[in-house]
Amino acid sequence: MANRRPTSTDVAKLAGVSRATVSYVLNQTKHQSIPLDTQERVTAAAKELGYTPNAAAKALRAGQSNLVLLVVRNIPYGRNLGMAIDRLAEQVAEHGMSLVTWQSAGEQSLTTTLGHLQPRMVLSFFALDPSETRALSVAGIAHASQQALFGVSSFDELTGSLQVHHLAERGHRRIGHVGTDDADLSAFSGPRRQGVRRGCLELDLPTPRETIVGVPPKGSAAEVAEVLRDWCSSPEPVTAVAAYNDQVAALVMRAARLVGLRVPEDLAVIGVDDEPMAAQLEPPLSTVRIDMTLLTDWLLAAGLHELGQGEAPLPVTSSALEVLHRASS
Amino acid sequence: MANRRPTSTDVAKLAGVSRATVSYVLNQTKHQSIPLDTQERVTAAAKELGYTPNAAAKALRAGQSNLVLLVVRNIPYGRNLGMAIDRLAEQVAEHGMSLVTWQSAGEQSLTTTLGHLQPRMVLSFFALDPSETRALSVAGIAHASQQALFGVSSFDELTGSLQVHHLAERGHRRIGHVGTDDADLSAFSGPRRQGVRRGCLELDLPTPRETIVGVPPKGSAAEVAEVLRDWCSSPEPVTAVAAYNDQVAALVMRAARLVGLRVPEDLAVIGVDDEPMAAQLEPPLSTVRIDMTLLTDWLLAAGLHELGQGEAPLPVTSSALEVLHRASS
DNA sequence: CTACTCTACTTACACGTGCAAGTGTCACGT
DNA sequence: ACGTGACACTTGCACGTGTAAGTAGAGTAG
Numbered sequence: 001m002a003n004r005r006p007t008s009t010d011v012a013k014l015a016g017v018s019r020a021t022v023s024y025v026l027n028q029t030k031h032q033s034i035p036l037d038t039q040e041r042v043t044a045a046a047k048e049l050g051y052t053p054n055a056a057a058k059a060l061r062a063g064q065s066n067l068v069l070l071v072v073r074n075i076p077y078g079r080n081l082g083m084a085i086d087r088l089a090e091q092v093a094e095h096g097m098s099l100v101t102w103q104s105a106g107e108q109s110l111t112t113t114l115g116h117l118q119p120r121m122v123l124s125f126f127a128l129d130p131s132e133t134r135a136l137s138v139a140g141i142a143h144a145s146q147q148a149l150f151g152v153s154s155f156d157e158l159t160g161s162l163q164v165h166h167l168a169e170r171g172h173r174r175i176g177h178v179g180t181d182d183a184d185l186s187a188f189s190g191p192r193r194q195g196v197r198r199g200c201l202e203l204d205l206p207t208p209r210e211t212i213v214g215v216p217p218k219g220s221a222a223e224v225a226e227v228l229r230d231w232c233s234s235p236e237p238v239t240a241v242a243a244y245n246d247q248v249a250a251l252v253m254r255a256a257r258l259v260g261l262r263v264p265e266d267l268a269v270i271g272v273d274d275e276p277m278a279a280q281l282e283p284p285l286s287t288v289r290i291d292m293t294l295l296t297d298w299l300l301a302a303g304l305h306e307l308g309q310g311e312a313p314l315p316v317t318s319s320a321l322e323v324l325h326r327a328s329s
Numbered sequence: 330m331a332n333r334r335p336t337s338t339d340v341a342k343l344a345g346v347s348r349a350t351v352s353y354v355l356n357q358t359k360h361q362s363i364p365l366d367t368q369e370r371v372t373a374a375a376k377e378l379g380y381t382p383n384a385a386a387k388a389l390r391a392g393q394s395n396l397v398l399l400v401v402r403n404i405p406y407g408r409n410l411g412m413a414i415d416r417l418a419e420q421v422a423e424h425g426m427s428l429v430t431w432q433s434a435g436e437q438s439l440t441t442t443l444g445h446l447q448p449r450m451v452l453s454f455f456a457l458d459p460s461e462t463r464a465l466s467v468a469g470i471a472h473a474s475q476q477a478l479f480g481v482s483s484f485d486e487l488t489g490s491l492q493v494h495h496l497a498e499r500g501h502r503r504i505g506h507v508g509t510d511d512a513d514l515s516a517f518s519g520p521r522r523q524g525v526r527r528g529c530l531e532l533d534l535p536t537p538r539e540t541i542v543g544v545p546p547k548g549s550a551a552e553v554a555e556v557l558r559d560w561c562s563s564p565e566p567v568t569a570v571a572a573y574n575d576q577v578a579a580l581v582m583r584a585a586r587l588v589g590l591r592v593p594e595d596l597a598v599i600g601v602d603d604e605p606m607a608a609q610l611e612p613p614l615s616t617v618r619i620d621m622t623l624l625t626d627w628l629l630a631a632g633l634h635e636l637g638q639g640e641a642p643l644p645v646t647s648s649a650l651e652v653l654h655r656a657s658s
Numbered sequence: 659c660t661a662c663t664c665t666a667c668t669t670a671c672a673c674g675t676g677c678a679a680g681t682g683t684c685a686c687g688t
Numbered sequence: 689a690c691g692t693g694a695c696a697c698t699t700g701c702a703c704g705t706g707t708a709a710g711t712a713g714a715g716t717a718g
Contacts, residue, residue, distance in 0.1 A: 020669080052444050056389040057389050061706050098441060103415065280550070280610070
């Protein structure tokens with residue numbers, strides 16, 4: 001008892017009341033009348049001891065915690081996602097809960113963390129494993145993922161399609177897609193490539209040329225240069241490239257310089273993400289900006305709806321995406 | 330009982346043993362001998378019901394949780410930090426715990442989250458508020474921060490100093506520092522600027538010129554161009570710029586182009602962070618790479634030491650920093 | 659004087675877990 | 689026949705909390 005954290009029993013003793021009274025005062029239980037001076041005695045005692053309720057005991061008693069877990073991947077997210085998380089944390093706090101983030105590494109299982117954490121709600125940017133989803137529903141944890149937002153064809157597919165539509169508007173017909181095979185990014189890279197294909201189909205453009213490169217620092221400009229040389233010297237040369245993201249797009253621009261292609265005259269380039277540095281490239285990079293706050297708002301609303309709070313949110317559709325036209329296209 | 334998650338009591342009933350036996354089997358308690366067939370019966374029952382122990386009850390009983398909280402800021406961290414977090418999560422898992430991340434937004438108080446989460450250990454990249462530190466020690470939560478690593482003069486101060494040393498080696502004497510006043514980054518921007526000053530002192534260089542700019546997209550190349558024009562047209566012109574980070578450095582390079590300064594001939598530029606795009610800029614950007622994994626390793630070791638596990642780690646000092654010389658300097 | 663209501667509490671239980679201490683059974687040595 | 693010890697369990701408590709149900713005392717109405 002020398003140095004353990006104070007419990008509500010300690011507060012009760014100090015205030016000269018029973019533990020139940022302490023609980024009623026601190027939780028402001030409605031149907032229980034407590035005179036003001038007692039309330040003050042209790043709160044004073046709590047403050048003096050620096051009492052904070054034990055979260056584990058609270059959660060055990062309540063049968064649920066006050067935690068919201070946001071699941072992300074090791075993606076090169078920049079300030080955009082960071083700000084969206086801040087906003088999400090604030091909104092979660094307004095509901096009396098706390099937001100923490102879990103980043104899935106390769107072999108780590110979400111299940112273990114869920115066991116340790118026992119959150120009330122899980123939000124994720126991508127679809128979880130079936131086994132994980134099952135674990136969630138067994139445990140009675142609300143769950144919302146971006147996947148649900150657009151059904152099978154994910155949000156990322158739209159970005160690819162938008163890239164193509166933009167390039168086509170600028171008069172391009174033969175499109176190349178530079179994707180990536182990075183394992184962490186597979187949830188995004190597949191749909192984005194698919195979106196480029198779909199965009200070409202929608203606009204009656206020829207099937208896009210495609211290649212794969214590692215996201216920097218894995219991929220090198222030299223290997224991309226090789227591909228560009230091939231694409232642009234063919235009888236029907238590629239005149240525009242839709243890249244997996246801004247980093248790959250930067251790599252493509254650098255490769256173009258190596259090969260002697262001018263951007264955008266000989267080759268237009270567009271990325272995805274609007275990373276802060278994209279506008280500082282030479283030439284400044286056109287890109288598709290994803291409004292993360294719309295996505296996180298949707299995620300939270302969907303999660304709350306599953307908890308029985310609030311309406312089911314309307315689909316966000318394309319309002320979360322915006323093509324930023326800069327000098328590279 | 331229709332649809333609640335199974336408890337160890339349910340497992341016990343199904344296996345035809347007492348709850349204690351279940352506990353002994355599942356926790357593999359050493360000093361308790363249980364015949365193999367009973368063990369199998371219990372594990373089979375647990376699997377059949379999909380039993381996972383209730384984290385809250387476990388934490389309550391044990392007096393501590395299995396969670397490690399990593400506190401970060403809304404910083405434009407790229408893949409570097411992401412990979413370091415992955416690694417950290419793995420190491421934490423080896424100690425039977427789970428890692429979650431908390432991102433501090435402006436007004437959010439860490440204390441509330443700590444109350445909801447009750448982690449066993451808190452790791453942070455920067456110094457916490459005194460009130461937060463106090464809350465941690467009252468609650469008996471181990472805590473390690475990068476601040477402790479270098480005492481008052483933080484790690485980030487070294488980056489600034491290294492930038493100057495590199496530029497001086499390349500023959501530059503009049504250095505300019507382009508910092509930032511972004512509130513989220515104040516923990517880093519102050520020390521880095523201080524480091525640049527210290528570097529100049531150490532090498533007997535003139536006091537560096539200094540300016541402040543918003544990190545993109547807040548800051549614009551035009552305003553930086555204004556400053557550069559001033560710096561480079563003075564009788565003792567600035568010939569090299571140490572930028573707060575790569576994003577600001579990119580802004581500086583763009584501004585240089587606007588003013589007609591060639592990089593690196595007229596103006597050398599170096600950043601910090603080695604963001605993936607830095608190498609794709611024109612010219613490729615010199616930068617100071619921070620080895621995040623060394624930092625997170627240190628953090629974890631320090632935290633474990635506070636928990637009474639393992640030795641106190643040795644200071645990392647400068648081995649975590651590396652100047653990457655590219656074409657911009 | 660009795661019955662009843664209202665206030666201001668207190669008592670007591672339940673949440674699910676880990677583990678110390680206890681219990682019954684059997685084999686073995688003397 | 690009688691300890692003795694090993695085995696294979698079970699019983700029961702404690703962790704800190706929220707809250708339903710109970711209660712003592714004061715006040716009020718009949």
